[in-house]
Each structure stands twice: as C-alpha cells, then as structure tokens.
Amino acid sequence: MNPINHVAIIMDGNGRWGLKNKNSRNEGHKAGLVALEKIIRQTIDQKIKYLTLYVFSTENWKRPKEEINFLFNLLESFLKDKIEDLHKKNIKLKVIGKKKNFSKRLNYLLNLSEKKTYKNKKLQVNLALNYGSKYELIQSLKSIVKKKININEKNIQKNLYTKNIPNPDILIRTGGTNRLSNFLLWQIAYSEIFFEKKMWPDFNENDYLKIIKKFKLIKRNFGNI
Ligand code: FPP
Secondary structure, eight states: OOOOOEEEEEOOOHHHHHHHHHSOHHHHHHHHHHHHHHHHHHHHHTTOOEEEEEEEETTGGGSOHHHHHHHHHHHHHHHHHHHHHHHHTTEEEEEESOOOSSOHHHHHHHHHHHHHHTTOOSEEEEEEEEEOHHHHHHHHHHHHHHHTOOOSHHHHHHTSTTTTSOOOSEEEEOSSOOOOTTSSTTTTTTOEEEEOSSOGGGOOHHHHHHHHHHHHHSOOOTTOO
C-alpha cells in the first residue's frame, strides 16, 4: 500500500457554493474554512505529514477588491483565533508564495504564526498565498544563476518555496473543473490527481477518506513498468 506523506488541495468552488446556498460568494469562503478545519483534523488522524492548500493565487488579484479583502480578513481572523490551537496540536504553518502585497497586519500575523510553530512536528500546513507555480520556477532558476550552480533537477527543487518538502503524493481539486491553475506544476509531476465534482464547502471527511483509500491501491510506477 502506498504511504502518504503529502496531500495538496485546490479548494475550488467556494464562490459558486456561496451564491447557490447563501446568495453570497463570501459566505462560500466562510463555509470553505469550516470544511478546511475538518480536513486538517482528518489529515492528522491519517498521520499525513504535509498538507498544502491553495488559498490565493497570483491570478486571484483579478477578483473584485471587496472579495479579496474578505478573504484576507478571513485569513487574519483564522490566524488570530486558531494559531494557539494549531500550535498546541503540534502543527507547523508555512507560507509558500510571494509575501508581498499583503497588509502590514497580515504580514505580521503570518510571520508570527510561522515563527511560533516553526519547530512543530505533527503536521506541516503550507498555505499557498499569492502563489503561482510559474513565478516560483522563474525565481528558482534566477537563484541558480545567481549562485552560479548547475541547472539540474536537484538544484531546481532545492530553490523552490517547497525545498525540503517531499512532492505531493495526492493532489485534490474540488469544484468540478479539471485543471491545475498554476499550482505546484513542478512538484506534481508524479502525483496522483483526483478531480472532485463537489464544491469545496461540501467536501467532507468521507470524500477525503475515499480518495485516500483509492490512492493506497494505485500502482505507482514513476516511469518504470
Ligand atoms: C476557490 O473558490 C477558493 C479560494 C480562492 C479561496 C480558498 C479559501 C478558503 C477555503 C477559505 C479560507 C482559508 C483560509 C486558510 C483562511 P472560488 O472562489 O474560486 O470558487 P468558484 O470557482 O466557485 O468561484
């Protein structure tokens, strides 16, 4: 049975869920956060060591300002309310993405959360924030050129935001669209990808467990036969 070290999730469908059920996209984001907390708990129960979440992409800045502000306020409240609890649960938080363009307050909270939980070992939750895979790869290549080292697989990997993190075994995208949206394009070269029709707020522990069960039975060849 395949071990699982790392699960990555594109939590898509909040907006559509919110509009359909509460007449408000932002309500969908709130419900998305509730769904996320359940999935974090289940990730711990499954003894998975890394969970990477696509929270805000470099392309999400195109959204209306009001929605962007709502999302960042939600993230701020989440950090303020939950960081102590996450720390107690031995969870490490790490931001992957460009730590630019956030408010001073959010930047402060993100840095504080990272510092506080730095040594935690049970689960590492990577928040992909202002994240874009193409940008990440360009930065990696620029660092390599600057360091005057060889451009090879090992060095590219070592200069990504995700250095020191094993590549995802599983990538899940909810929301019914089958695309990758500039998420971890290098890292998912050999990940098993699961596209789910459910919108993210409806995705629950059972859906997650079903995917884990399916994954465990897949024959992973990594190019071999
Ligand atoms: C995609 O749905 C979701 C996002 C852009 C944000 C994800 C955020 C959360 C799950 C909650 C907040 C999380 C934290 C950690 C505070 P969408 O808006 O693109 O949905 P749509 O495709 O229906 O429009």
